[in-house]
Amino acid sequence: MIHPHTELRFINETIGYGVVAKEFIPAGTITWVLDELDREFSPKEIQSMDQVYQNILDTYSYRNNKGKFVLCWDNARFVNHSFRSSCVSTAYDFEIAVRDIHPGEQLTDDYGYLNITEPFEADDEGTKRKIVYPDDLLRYAEVWDKQVAKNFKKIPKLDQPLKNMLSKNTWKKIMNVVEGKEAMLSIATCYYKGKK
DSSP states (O other): OOOTTTTEEEETTTEEEEEEEOOBBBBBEEEEEOOOOOOOOOOHHTSSHHHHHHHHHHHHHOOOSSSHHHHHHHHGGGGOOOOTSEEETTTEEEEEESEEEEEEBBOOOGGGGTOOSSOOOOOOOOOOEEEETHHHHHHHHHHHHHHHHHHHHGGGGGGOOOGGGHHHHHHHHHHHHEEEEEEOOOGGGGOOOOOO
């Protein structure tokens, strides 16, 4: 489930639609949570579907560390890629704002941590990276972990409209990390290694 203070807006002809903040969302805010309405599909299930459904899943799903494709039921599926993403995924099935997001700004992800199946060339944002690769999660996990760690301790201090979507166990893990009782899990644990 995407943060409630967001909406779908047309960005431009190249990008199409994107998820935009309606209100200020401070760094450390949980911006998305995997919830019970999000649906997982195995590669075998997808292969048995009509091409129109395969195309939808190819466009709007991400792959988890088990190799299943996850289709978000709400506007979360419209979050666009950026090499300077405003949100970063965590090993706990939620995403966090890694910088302040102002009204009118897009919530963005780096698709490098979504276990894409094929490389793609993204819009040039003036960064060294120009192409997103399937193994970016392994190459940049340390960078993304630092972004998350910098903001993780803010989680319990902020208003978290999505807190009720987290399991009690996940909230306990968050508090254990914040209180120094356990180490924060790396985003690298989200990497899909392929068939064993």
